[in-house]
Amino acid sequence: MTNLEKVLKNKPKTWIINSIFTLIVLIAVIFSFKGSSINMLRFNSIGITIRIMVTQMADLNIDFLFGRGVYSFQEGVVFLTLETLAIGFLGTLIGAILALPFSFIAAKNVVGSKFAKIGETILVIIRVFPEVVLALVIVKGFGMNALTGVLTIGIHSIGMLGKLFSEAIDNMDKGPLEALDAVGANTYQKIRYGIIPQIAADLSSVTLYRLDINVRSATVLGIVGAGGLGSSMILAAENSNWDILGTIMLAIIIMVLIVDAISSHLRAKLV
Amino acid sequence: MTKFTLKSGSSITKPFNKVWIILGVLLILIVTFSFFIRFEPSLINLSELGVILEKMFTPKGERTWGDYFGFVFTLWEPLVSTLEMSLAGTIIGSLMAVPVAILAAKNIFKSKFVYLPIRFFMNLIRTIPAMILAVVAVYFVGIGVLSGLIAITLFTFGIMSKMLYEVIETVDMSPFEALESSGATKTQAFRYAVFPQIFPVFLSYLIYIFEINVRASAVLGYVGAGGIGMVIKDNILYNYDRVGATVILLFFVILAVQFMSNYLRGKLQ
Numbered sequence: 001m002t003n004l005e006k007v008l009k010n011k012p013k014t015w016i017i018n019s020i021f022t023l024i025v026l027i028a029v030i031f032s033f034k035g036s037s038i039n040m041l042r043f044n045s046i047g048i049t050i051r052i053m054v055t056q057m058a059d060l061n062i063d064f065l066f067g068r069g070v071y072s073f074q075e076g077v078v079f080l081t082l083e084t085l086a087i088g089f090l091g092t093l094i095g096a097i098l099a100l101p102f103s104f105i106a107a108k109n110v111v112g113s114k115f116a117k118i119g120e121t122i123l124v125i126i127r128v129f130p131e132v133v134l135a136l137v138i139v140k141g142f143g144m145n146a147l148t149g150v151l152t153i154g155i156h157s158i159g160m161l162g163k164l165f166s167e168a169i170d171n172m173d174k175g176p177l178e179a180l181d182a183v184g185a186n187t188y189q190k191i192r193y194g195i196i197p198q199i200a201a202d203l204s205s206v207t208l209y210r211l212d213i214n215v216r217s218a219t220v221l222g223i224v225g226a227g228g229l230g231s232s233m234i235l236a237a238e239n240s241n242w243d244i245l246g247t248i249m250l251a252i253i254i255m256v257l258i259v260d261a262i263s264s265h266l267r268a269k270l271v
Numbered sequence: 272m273t274k275f276t277l278k279s280g281s282s283i284t285k286p287f288n289k290v291w292i293i294l295g296v297l298l299i300l301i302v303t304f305s306f307f308i309r310f311e312p313s314l315i316n317l318s319e320l321g322v323i324l325e326k327m328f329t330p331k332g333e334r335t336w337g338d339y340f341g342f343v344f345t346l347w348e349p350l351v352s353t354l355e356m357s358l359a360g361t362i363i364g365s366l367m368a369v370p371v372a373i374l375a376a377k378n379i380f381k382s383k384f385v386y387l388p389i390r391f392f393m394n395l396i397r398t399i400p401a402m403i404l405a406v407v408a409v410y411f412v413g414i415g416v417l418s419g420l421i422a423i424t425l426f427t428f429g430i431m432s433k434m435l436y437e438v439i440e441t442v443d444m445s446p447f448e449a450l451e452s453s454g455a456t457k458t459q460a461f462r463y464a465v466f467p468q469i470f471p472v473f474l475s476y477l478i479y480i481f482e483i484n485v486r487a488s489a490v491l492g493y494v495g496a497g498g499i500g501m502v503i504k505d506n507i508l509y510n511y512d513r514v515g516a517t518v519i520l521l522f523f524v525i526l527a528v529q530f531m532s533n534y535l536r537g538k539l540q
Contacts, residue, residue: 025362028358029359029362029363031355032352032355032356032358032359032416032420033417033420041413042410042413043411043412043413046411046412049411050411053407079307082304082307083307083308085304086304086306086307086308087308089300089301089304090301090304090308093301124526124529127529128522128526128529129518129522130486130490130521130525131490132490132500133490133503133521136503136507136514137320137324138320140319140322140323141316141317141319141323142314142315143311143314143315143316144314145308145309145311145314146307146308146309147308147309147310147311147315216398216400219400220401220403223402223493223494224493227308230402233403234406234494237403237406237407237410238406240410249399249403252398252399253395253398253399256397256398257394257398260394
């Protein structure tokens with residue numbers, strides 16, 4: 001036996017553990033299918049349903065798109081899409097502004113590691129609640145309109161933005177601050193020339209990324225009455241108005257692709 | 272623009288700060304978008320917020336605190352199905368994403384005609400919200416866990432394929448070329464040069480997406496896709512206390528999943 005073969009034989013036997021682990025996961029996956037029932041009546045007609053759906057979806061409802069004819073302008077897809085965009089944009093802005101104080105509380109180099117733990121915990125708690133649940137509560141206080149959507153997205157964004165902001169602040173270099181101290185800068189000057197130039201790019205990049213996510217989630221918040229495309233979309237899907245659903249989906253796809261392109265273009269410029 | 276003249280005679284002009292342009296654009300966007308948010312004071316009733324929170328977190332009418340927390344124990348079944356559909360959806364969706372991500376990576380398939388259409392298709396799937404996937408799935412296979420599973424699978428596929436192809440593109444290709452030049456086939460070279468580099472990242476993403484999916488699947492039931500969300504939907508009109516109890520349970524479950532996910536991902540790095 002050559003030396004090479006010996007080494008090959010002594011290779012750690014990781015495949016045993018790996019296959020056991022794979023088997024456990026596989027069983028879990030199969031098990032999860034056990035509890036799932038299937039409506040055979042609908043399942044059998046799946047081919048026909050898909051054909052009807054696709055042909056009707058492709059047949060866009062132009063009146064509905066521009067809010068003409070039987071639809072008022074405020075029911076039209078163009079208006080609702082802009083409203084969704086507005087919810088995502090203003091929600092992100094509010095979220096970013098509200099996240100700033102939280103992120104300073106959660107940053108280790110600002111308040112010390114003990115207080116930072118408290119700030120982090122607050123952010124985790126905010127992050128945990130799903131948006132739809134949050135919207136269900138807020139809608140009671142602010143009514144069924146877009147304002148609810150803006151507030152929901154704003155509050156929900158605090159959690160994620162606060163965490164990423166605090167990481168950016170943690171990574172800050174203390175050197176410039178000490179240098180400003182040495183030349184006798186006051187607090188405002190320290191923040192303006194020592195902190196802002198360091199974190200502005202990171203913060204904007206994170207916020208732009210969040211804008212991308214928020215515009216996506218603004219499209220579904222309408223399900224619980226928080227404005228935007230969601231309510232018409234869910235209504236169309238439940239009543240199988242595929243032409244309306246197709247029109248809405250087209251609008252969502254175009255909107256998300258544009259926001260995605262702008263957001264990633266600006267982020268690439270920032271880095 | 273301010274101009275500084277130095278003692279030596281040369282002068283410096285302070286460059287125009289671009290921040291003002293950015294702030295201007297931002298202001299225009301804020302004003303424009305504000306037109307779409309109709310502010311109707313008649314709809315706002317802040318006292319309702321307190322009322323609903325009280326209704327959610329105290330037992331309703333005749334019920335005692337024992338009933339309030341007792342309800343949590345009846346949620347075992349929907350909770351398990353929520354977790355199951357997230358797990359199965361994450362794994363199936365991620366596995367489906369692997370071949371597509373490889374096709375979309377610029378460094379493996381160098382032809383534009385392969386990766387551009389695939390990327391477009393991926394972006395298309397990613398734009399459809401999980402909630403809508405669930406609604407359409409419910410239409411196809413009926414109310415239940417299976418619709419949620421289908422929605423989560425497609426949703427996972429969308430995120431995973433994008434994240435994965437970006438990882439594959441950052442892979443160090445020199446081992447791959449070394450193996451190919453020593454006579455390995457493309458498959459062998461991929462298995463021994465690229466796979467070890469992306470597998471830990473893949474697992475880490477898998478755990479992260481599982482975390483996202485638990486959060487998403489918890490509310491998918493709202494449109495009939497099974498799990499905890501259906502309990503919320505069933506009780507939202509009359510039994511706010513039950514919604515509250517469900518939300519509390521959901522809070523701890525998501526928190527636990529988040530901690531587990533952070534711990535496992537920390538170990539992988």
